[in-house]
Amino acid sequence: MSKSLPKRSEDYSLWYNELxxxxxxxxxxxxxxxxxxxxxxxxIWEKMQRTLDDMFKRTGxxxxxxxxFxxxxxxxxxxxxxxxxxxxxxxxxxxxxxxxxxxxxxxxVDPNAKLEEELIVRPTSEAIIWSTYKGWIQSYRDLPLLINQWANVVRWEMRTRLFLRTAEFLWQEGHTAHATAEEAVAETRQMLEVYAQFAEEWMALPVVKGVKTENERFAGAEDTYCIEGLMQDGKALQAGTSHFLGQNFAKAFDVQFQSKEGGLEYVWGTSWGVSTRLMGALVMAHSDDEGLVLPPKLAPIQVVIVPIYKTGQLDELLERIRPMQMGLIERGISVKVDDRDTERPGYKFAEWELKGVPVRLAVGMRDLDAGTVEVARRDTKEKMNLPLADIVNSVAALLDDIQVNIYRKAHQFRETHTTRVDTYEQFKQALEGEGGFVVAHWDGTSETEERIKEETKATIRCIALNEPDEDGTCILTGKPSKRRVYFARAY
Amino acid sequence: MSKSLPKRSEDYSLWYNELxxxxxxxxxxxxxxxxxxxxxxxxIWEKMQRTLDDMFKRTGxxxxxxxxFxxxxxxxxxxxxxxxxxxxxxxxxxxxxxxxxxxxxxxxVDPNAKLEEELIVRPTSEAIIWSTYKGWIQSYRDLPLLINQWANVVRWEMRTRLFLRTAEFLWQEGHTAHATAEEAVAETRQMLEVYAQFAEEWMALPVVKGVKTENERFAGAEDTYCIEGLMQDGKALQAGTSHFLGQNFAKAFDVQFQSKEGGLEYVWGTSWGVSTRLMGALVMAHSDDEGLVLPPKLAPIQVVIVPIYKTGQLDELLERIRPMQMGLIERGISVKVDDRDTERPGYKFAEWELKGVPVRLAVGMRDLDAGTVEVARRDTKEKMNLPLADIVNSVAALLDDIQVNIYRKAHQFRETHTTRVDTYEQFKQALEGEGGFVVAHWDGTSETEERIKEETKATIRCIALNEPDEDGTCILTGKPSKRRVYFARAY
Structure with missing residues (x-):
């Protein structure tokens, strides 16, 4: 609280790190x-985990x-x-x-304690898991096999940034095995929907669902589906991926099953994951120059109560605050009463703003006598005086409204930062302006994709699932194209 | 299910592994x-985690x-x-x-990609955590710092056994920092109590609470507290430890704080952990030659319903079972209906016995018509016919009773396998017989402890907290002793 945050408009990257x-x-x-x-x-990560884990279990x-290793x-x-x-x-x-x-x-290191075979710290677990599945799968009766793992993984990235790209990160990785390609594709797409639902309903982050181009596909997959969010600096962020692995890992690890018809067939696989990277997306999508803006559904503290009092009054005031506090807790709302006697209200306000607590109640003796509470919402910074008698209902409704409003704001931002262009000039202009998604025709080749990346730093984020067919010509080569794709500069 | 388990009485170790x-x-x-x-x-591990995590959070x-790394x-x-x-x-x-x-x-390995400094995969996290705490702690206002971590750790053990001793295992490790030695000791003992409560109330495992001797102390601790359980083969198993670290890590990592009085002092530390080893303890303490016996509070499936039917009747029967199933679920009981049409009831019974499901309901049309259900409890293998009308209440009460009974049985086993001896001859006889805890006087020296270990393979499990003072003489050296200690052969 000693000094204010860097401003997003001045140095977005520094703002993020400091925040x-x-x-x-x-x-x-x-x-x-x-x-x-x-x-x-x-x-926050625990709330994400709990929610996702429930969703995975509900889908079997x-x-x-x-x-x-x-x-x-x-x-x-x-x-x-x-x-x-x-x-x-x-x-x-x-x-x-x-x-x-x-x-x-x-x-x-003890030179006499060298391993006969080196061990790789898992960057992802397909290899170790499919080598295990060989022992678990013999017959069609063993399928589908629907497993998830919460774990840490290590990828020795050279340029790292808190949450967005770290050498070690936490994630979940689903690894499933199926009797047919159709079932495996259905699973891949189902988990994409689960991720999209989580991003939109819990993180309040609207996402574009799509398929990656060959260049951006997971190493070892036949198809990579993804959800892509847009950050406030106009850059895209891949928030989750779901891979159709075909029979690649089954063949590499000789995982075959006896089919209903009696033949021996290779198993079809999927894998899908989201990571602590979501934390970075959450921060970047909603927060402002005063600090975090957390969607109520993921906020560890949903309501903070700051007592406003004169010296010697604190204990009495806390006593009078208790019924309100208990009412909120009984409603399933997480509440923090900031009863520190060492800090002034203004300092506390700034601290809870920085931490993104969705609703702040400032409560003094006079308010209580008058039967009102001063309520401030973090997202719009509006303040209002609400009747004490109905405060639990009002706060519950307000939390719902904040969740919706944060989503709506992010959605609106994405709408105003999605540009459909038909020429390479327009394409570059859109990127140089406010960034965002640029939706354009592409001739389908890796060469074109790479040249555009070299020249503009924009990559194809995905071929969106809901993008209609449309005849057009590639913005770079003029060759025919059947469908627009989503470009953006990205994290 | 193809062949029966090895018997405990014939090869306990093989029985455990196979089970x-x-x-x-x-x-x-x-x-x-x-x-x-x-x-x-x-x-099962998830249930343990969830329960312990709640207990940790309730204690701040x-x-x-x-x-x-x-x-x-x-x-x-x-x-x-x-x-x-x-x-x-x-x-x-x-x-x-x-x-x-x-x-x-x-x-x-790419010889050009050698790290400047080697990284150790954490065997425990005191070092990395205390190096971090240096940045987090400046003043007494930053204390106490009460942190827990759920993580994987690696210890390159040469002889490993599933759950009991593995190169990688999952655990939680609490790491706390305090302003005074007294507070740190109180924390150490509080967490010991949390572990003991978890072991007894959830795992149905009675434990002896005590302090380790210097020989068995955690490397870097001033004192190691532990809980020790007894397995059915008469061997003890350390199920959790809580360490008072003194100022050792604070000094090694220069973690000092400004006290209320204004001086600069080193912080006092604790650490405490339980691991997937608890899974081994759970299996060994209660299970029998038919399979697992799980305490209801930790059983992933608490009740299995096996429909007994003639060909063509299954769908109708499942329909009639549904109200009972829903009633149990609403009561918060986890239920599995084994509706596989490919296996016979006898096969299903054996499978769920192997898996330790506490209560089995076998339900046929005739039973339902007569208004009864056949109920079998896993722990005692008793069967009874209970009225369908009150089945939810009966099952809920039965689950409580099974939890208590499993604990009581384990407690009785420990009582009959705890021997108080006064001579070395009696000591060796007790160990060679049915094993268990042997409670004896010891002269307090590491030399004696080591000689006893060499000669009998028994170690001092702990100096029990509730063991009264008593004048006596060391069973090995005859030197004076003020208190008996707990010996056992151990995992």
Missing amino acids: VKRAGLAENSAVRGCMVIKPYGYA HQNAYFPL VPKSLFEAEEKNAEGFAKECAVVTHYRLQTDPDNPGKLR | VKRAGLAENSAVRGCMVIKPYGYA HQNAYFPL VPKSLFEAEEKNAEGFAKECAVVTHYRLQTDPDNPGKLR
């Missing part, structure tokens, strides 16, 4: 590229846990997947340290 | 010493997340801790693989 740290979400650690998720940030999935021989079994992740993986080569003979008091 | 695998709790993986926790096992703790320079900062874990840690030395020039299609 994440000052609001107590996360910070950098002593390990290059790895973050510490602080209690307030972790509390069970949780399990597979090893952190992948032996090199398994890691390299699915070639494309291995190639995709080999360049950025942490490798365990030894299993012991010893006192350094040249440096007493210091340790060094 | 863990066949009941679908866990299996060995392709990675040496690492297990796969299967969905049914993970469902918040969750956070710290990096998987510990840079070597931090790892070695607290000398005793480093020495304790250096011999069994996984070390990351490289961050990239490349195509092996001698073996196209294979990968090898």
Whole structure:
């Protein structure tokens, strides 16, 4: 609270980093590229986890846990997947340290404790999981196999940013096995819908659902579906992916099943994941120059009550506040009474604004005597005086309204930052202006996609599922195109 | 179900391994010493997690997340801790693989991607967490700091066993910081009580609470408190530990705070943890030759309903079962209706016995017509016919009774397997007989403790908190002793 945040309009990137740290979400650690998720940030992540986990279970999935390490021989079994992740993986080569003979008091790797086979710290778990599925699947009766795992993974990224790109991150990864391609595709799309629903209804983040181009596909997948959100600086952010793996991993790990008809067939697979990256999306999509703006459904504290009192009055005031506090708690609303006697109301207001608490109640003796409460909403910064008698209902309704309003605002932002263009000039202008999604015709080739990326830094975020067919010509090459795709600069 | 389990009386160790695998709790993986926790096992672990997490939060703790890796320079900062874990840690030395020039299609570690400083995969997180706390703690106002983390850790054990000792395991680790030694000791003991309460009320496992001897203390702690359970083979199992760290980590990482009086002091610390080892304790404490016996509070499925029907009747029967099923679900009881048309009732009975489902209802048309249900309890194998009209209440009461009965049985076993002895001969006889806890006088020296361990394989499990003072003489050396301690052979 000592000084104000950098402004979004002046340095969006600095604003983001400072906000994440000052609001107590996360910070950098002593390990290059790895973050510490602080209690307030972790509390939001826990709400995300709980919600998603319930959604996965309602769609028939069970949780399990597979090893952190992948032996090199398994890691390299699915070639494309291995190639995709080999360049950025942490490798365990030894299993012991010893006192350094040249440096007493210091340790060094024990040269006699070298592993026969190196272990890769999982960047994703298809390899270890499909090598396990071989033992679990013999017959069509063992299918579908619907498993999810909550875990940490490591990708040795060179440029990292809190939540958005870190060497270690937390995520969930679903890995399912099916008897037919149709079932596997249906699962892939179902989980995309689950992610989209979570993003829109819980994170208040409108998303475009689509399919990735070959260039952007998950290494080892036949198709990658994704949801793409738009941040306030006009850049897109991939918020979740769901992959149709075909029979690639089944073939790499020899996972076959006896079909109903008696034949032996390779299994069809999917995998899908969202990560702590969602935390970054949540911050970037809604927050402002005063701090976080959290959707009520994910806010660890939904209502903060700040007592306004003269010296010596605090205990009595807290006593009078208690019925309101209890009423809110009974309604299932999480409430914090900021009873610190060491800070002034203005300081507290600023702190809870920074932390994005959706509703603030400022309560003094005089208000209570008059039967009113001063209510401030974080999203619009409106203040109003509401009757004390009906405060629980009013706050509950207000929280619902804030959830809807945050979504509506983000949706409106996306609408005003989605431009349909027909020429390369218009395309570049749209990107250089306020950014956002630029929806344009593309000739379908990787070469064109790459040239556009080199020249404009924009990538194809997805071929949107709800984009209608339309005859047109590629903005770069003029070749024929059947459908527009979504371009954007992206995180 | 193809063949029956090995018997406990014939090969306890084989019985345990087979049971863990066949009941679908866990299996060995392709990675040496690492297990796969299967969905049914993970469902039990999730119930444990949820319960403990609620208990931690009720006692004022918040969750956070710290990096998987510990840079070597931090790892070695607290000398005793480093020495304790250096011999069994996984070390990351490289961050990239490349195509092996001698073996196209294979990968090898890229010699140009060697880390400047090796990273240790955390065997426990004191080092990384206390290096972080240095930034979080400046003043007494920042204390106490009450943090917990759910995470995976790696200890490169040479002899591993599913759940009991694995190279990677899942756990929670609490790490707290306090202004005074008294507060830190109180926290250490509070968390010991939380663990004991969880073990007894949820796992139905009676435990002895005590303090470890110096030999068995956590590396870097001033005192290690523990809870010790007794397994059916007469061996003890340490089920949770809570450490008073003194100022050891605060000094190693220079974590000082300004006291109320204005001085600069080192912070006092605690850490405490339980792990997936609890799963092993749960299995070993209660299960029998037919399979798992799960306490209802931790059973993923509390009631299984097996329809008994003639060909063609299944759909109608399921329809008639539904009200009972819904009644149980509304009561908060987890129910599984085994509607598989491919297996016979006897097969289903055996399968759910193996999986330890506390209550089984076998329901046929004739029973329903007569207004009764056949109820079988897993713990005592009793069967009874109960009135359909009141079945929800009966089952709810039965589940409570089973929880109590499983605890009572384990408690009785411990009572009959706790022997108080006064001579070394009696001591060895007790161990060679049915094992269990042997409570005896000890002279307080590490030498005696080690000699007893060498000669009998028994270790001091703890100096029990509720053991009264009593003058006596050490069973080995005859030297004076003020208090008996708990010995046992242990996992």
